[in-house]
Amino acid sequence: MxxxxxxxxxxxxxxxxxxxxxxxxxxxxxxxxxxxxxxxxxxxxxxxxxxxxxxxxxxxxxxxxxxxxxxxxxxxxxxxxxxxxxxxxxxxxxxxxxxxxxxxxxxxxxNTRSVAELVIGASIILIRKIIDKNKAAHEGVWMKDATGSYELRGKTLGIIGYGNIGSQLSVLAEGLGMKVIFYDTETKLPLGNASDCKSLKELLSKADIVSLHVPELPSTKNLINKTNLKFFKKGSILINYARGEVVELNDLAKFLKDGHLGGAAIDVYPWEPEKNGDTFTTPLQGLSNVLLTPHIGGSTxxxxxxxxxxxxxxxxxxxxxxxxxxxxxVPALSLPPQEGTHRILHIHNNVPGVLSEINTTLSKHKINILGQYLKTNDEIGYVVLDVDKGLSKNALELLQKVKSTIKVRRLY
Missing domain, CATH: 3.40.50.720 (NAD(P)-binding Rossmann-like Domain)
Structure with a gap:
């Protein structure tokens, strides 16, 4: 076959x-x-x-x-x-x-599931203030105290970026009894009982826990800064398992120190070490109820x-x-395999007339095209051709001479 x-x-x-x-x-x-x-x-x-x-x-x-x-x-x-x-x-x-x-x-x-699960785990650790209690226990101090510790059930999770990870997190959070709200610059269909917010400010003012799941774009750089941090609920928690440039960490440190935020979990940073064992610094080190991890959101x-x-x-x-x-x-293209043919891949600059030149050139040399697909994007065009087996070597040489050719490959 x-x-x-x-x-x-x-x-x-x-x-x-x-x-x-x-x-x-x-x-x-x-x-x-x-x-x-x-x-x-x-x-x-x-x-x-x-x-x-x-x-x-x-x-x-x-x-x-x-x-x-x-x-x-x-x-x-x-x-x-x-x-x-x-x-x-x-x-x-x-x-x-x-x-x-x-x-x-x-x-x-x-790795969407791995990231979503880690956000849930971090949420529980932070809302229960486990980090501080763990530190005290390691130092030999007994800190059995319910003050400031809460259940996730009944709390509001605000998800910024309702894509693959954000939407899966939404489902997991609802399973734990949380109310889920989200904000996305594009219209997204809510899953379960989640509801969308009309603005970022609306989400920040309502959420007990805010989790970021946005790409790194010019529009998302320092999305969370001193201006937007003012809109967070008193004692709320910020989780960033998205991209390092999304949060201004010096501003976040200030809002954690003055008690406006109750905690944070950060997995990504504006600058990260090249390899394990390298020195790493961040303004968040040493702060109470802050969970720092080394970009392991998808590391399972x-x-x-x-x-x-x-x-x-x-x-x-x-x-x-x-x-x-x-x-x-390369433009998305899929041509079903055909028996008795050789397949040639042709990538070229996206300019008018290339496909016509391909077909005219092969036709002049009596090379029969048994299957052909073309797909283009703004920059390049991609053609997959199935030609007669006995003529594929000649076809390859001819296609290499077509104007605006970037690369040609005989697949089989």
Whole structure:
């Protein structure tokens, strides 16, 4: 069957580089599929080192620390795809990847449960003031006291950003008897009994616990600052497991010190160390009822395995079938395999007339196109062609000469 076809380029010659200790699930999947040339490094590397490492790499897998800048992508002479084994893609210059025709994939849903569960756990710890009691117990002080300790049941959880994580958190919180309100810049369908707020100020003034789940954008930078912190309920709690730039930490520290906020849990920071063991500082260190964690929201065995499976499956589909569904750079396209054909992938600048030139060129040389899909975005166009087996080599050479071509690859 067509599904059993493999890439015409020998798999053992495809160089794969995994950084930042990506799950062994991904490594095993590639090796089991015949991609034997897999190199795995435990941490992120500098731009200079990465430029050296990536020159002959066909596929690179990263997490959140590795910065794939325009310089790095320009140095990647053979790069076909980037796998971001995480939710975000801020660490990749997507524009540079798009212009070079490099497919970029991520795992936007795979660790949502892990983050949502951790928010619930942090909420219980903070609302019960467990951090201070734990500290006292370790220091040999008995602090059995119910003052300022509450149940989650009946409290109001305010979720800012009602996307994949926010909506799942909403369901978990309702299961614990909480009232859920949310605010999102886009219209979202509430789950369960959750209700939306018309403004950020409305949510902040009503919530006992505020949890952030927004992307890192210019519009979200320092979203929570001294201005908005004034709107929080007295004694309320802030949880940020979203992005480090979303909260102005010096302002937050001030509102915690003066007692306006009753506690905070922070997992992401404007600046984070490169690797485990490095020195880390934040204005929140040493403050009462503040839970600080080292960007571990999605760091569970289940989440990492799910991410490994999800991103690997997308990369396999692209490398072996030309299917680009889920790519953030190459237009999403899926052409069913056809028997008796060879498949060619053509990526070009999105200018008028390219498809016409492709078809005219192949027609002049009597090369029959048995299947063809085209999809474009603002920058590039992506064409998948299935042609007669005996003529695919000639077709490949002709397509390489088409104006505005970025890259051409004979898949099988």
């Amino acid at each position: 067509a599904d059993k076809k493999t890439t015409s380029y020998p798999k053992e010659k495809i160089n794969i580089l995994f950084l930042e200790n990506i799950s062994d699930v991904a490594v095993r999947r590639f090796k089991d599929a015949g991609y034997s040339n897999v190199k795995k490094l435990s941490g992120a590397v500098s731009e200079e080192e990465l430029i050296k490492e990536i020159k002959n790499v066909h596929l690179i897998g990263i997490r959140s620390k590795t910065q794939l800048t325009s310089k790095v992508i320009a140095a990647a002479e053979k790069l076909q795809a980037i796998g971001c084994f995480c939710i975000g893609t801020n660490q990749v210059d997507l524009k540079a990847a798009t212009k070079k025709g490099v497919a970029v994939y991520n795992a936007p849903y795979s 065995q289940e989440a990492q395995a799910n991410i490994g499976e999800d991103v690997s499956a997308k990369l396999f589909s692209y490398l072996e079938k030309g299917i680009s569904n889920g790519s953030l750079t």
